[in-house]
Amino acid sequence: MDRSATHRFDHLLDGLGLRGDTRRDIALGLLVAAVSVAVLWVSLPALEALEGLVLARGTIVSAGLVLLTQALPLGLRRRNPVLSLVGVAALQVLLAALTPAGFNFHGPALFIAAYTCGTVLSLSRLSVVLVACALVYGTAEGLLTGALAPAAGVSLVLPGEPPPWVTAPILTVPALLIPGLIGIYVGTHRRYAELVRLRDAEEIQAHKERAQTAIRAERTRMARELHDIAAHHLSGMVVQAGAAERLIGRDDEAARHAMDWVRTQGKETLTGLRAVVGALRDPDEEEARPGHETEVRDAPVPGLAAVERLVSTERELGTDLRLVREGSPYELPPIADVTAYRTVQEALTNTRDHAAGAKVSVRLWYRPARFALEVENERGGTPDTDRRHRGLGVLGMRERADVVGARLDVGPTDGGGWRVRWEIPVEREETR
Incomplete structure (x- = not known):
């Protein structure tokens, strides 16, 4: 799922009032509980037709209640994924004890809990947790299967097959490891995407800082150049004004031309000053860019x-x-x-x-x-x-x-x- 789709999904959940991981995990647990009970209810006729196994009404009700309860630990799956997995696995053992041997109904809560462990735990810790949980849970499930079932003695295990306490641990290890490995892949991808996002954000911020530095340096140079231009024109205006003063009464036409020049130069200088008002002079001017010669402070301003x-x-x-x-x-x-x-x-x-x-x-x-x-x-x-x-x-x-x-x-x-x-x-x- 790309970032935009993820954001849209997050906005949808926020609109439903599911803000924060805890609320969303609780909502997921309730959804999984409903799906688990629905799948159990739909699978009963097929089980009866294919295997000839009829569960007592009390067994069905008990199994449904366990499935509802089994999804509740998912509310802790991101805050404490190991505890969530242990709770789901323990309730799965209880479900096996309530149903006859060979029934082997597993709700999705167990796989979701294993997947979550894969997304947040390190590979070494995940391996220890999943293998230990699979062996303990599988052995317990094999030993206790059907122990609390009303239809005692009814079994779907064929003669000559290994007992459940032998096969259950062997089958449970891959059943937990596969969603765990999927979780590792998803978690690694998420962390990589987050690192890329942080790197891009840092590059954007660094570019903004370089841009601001360049703008300040350009304003500094503009202010310096305007200072030099203004100094040149103002000194010329002073000279021309003095000359015009001496020409008054002797050559009024020349004096008028001199003052006209002073007025023109003053207007141009004032226009330039107004144009760059606010340009600050930065004493820490950035180093010369490649291709730009370092200019001497008192060098004439080029045009x-x-x-x-x-x-x-x-x-x-x-x-x-x-x-x-x-x-x-x-x-x-x-x-x-x-x-x-x-x-x-x-x-x-x-x-x-x-x-x-x-x-x-x-x-x-x-x-x-x-x-x-x-x-x-x-x-x-x-x-x-x-x-x-x-x-x-x-x-x-x-x-x-x-x-x-x-x-x-x-x-x-x-x-x-x-x-x-x-x-x-x-x-x-x-x-x-």
Whole structure:
């Protein structure tokens, strides 16, 4: 039974008010009691027709009561499986004593108790319990069979056959061992399935933790880059404001242009600051990912102007790479410019990790109202077997795209390759 079917069955039992193992075991005992009595009642006419044995009414009633009682120890089968098996076996001996020799009616309770022992006991302990129980129970059943039967002397044992106390233990051992071995198989399968479930849960949790670490690291780098961008633009604004102040009264037109530049730069810087507000700087930044060079803290923040250098570096590493630009290039807002560059960088790194040797194309589209970039690789190459960072690069790209309001599409191509597409609307007055 697969996990989904098991869950559905559990929900069904819960809906019937059977919550917990004890309630379910008691319900199973009552069901087994009813089935045992029904089977006994149905088998009596066949026994009379085939064997010519007619049981007295009192014997039938006594046997029915014993069968009803025999199922009760099943209510303990998971809390104390050995005690449950002993109780069921003892009542089976009583049933044998109440019926003539050769009747040999066994209810399902005995086999269920042996099966339960197999699911929860170790193999060594199970072997001892089942063999000891089978020998003691079988011998007692053989010695006491028919001892309390009203029809004394009536026997289905043919002349020349071994007495019941000899054959009963021999037949009882496999009768208990077979359901016990089935229980071992089922119990082992359940434990294995539980180990797999726990392992999968641990892997999912570990992946979530790696993803959160990657997101925090990406936000840290974004905050650092925004700090550098803001520092660069604010220092330029201070210089331009000072120049405009000196030009007032001497060259008002130049002063107006200077202040217009200050206003534009201030607006772009403020937009970037608002975009990444709340991004925390993590002092324990994660180690550099494979394919990413460790960047110096005071190094200039790269943008699309550095894509040519990035492409050259990839080619030196052996990547068959083609760079295509369409449209007249223009400047993006600073934080969007950095994000576009990082997207290209991450996409190329992923290509090198998961499709080494494949042909790669990088396309940049400069359109009046939108800018788009696309990194696509063909099928091929040997994937990196290190799965620790698998999927974390895409998380970083999505995090950056969400911050600047860009759209990111990542997925396979029809030819078996992989495509990363990044697109952002552009306000032309900010790109004059």
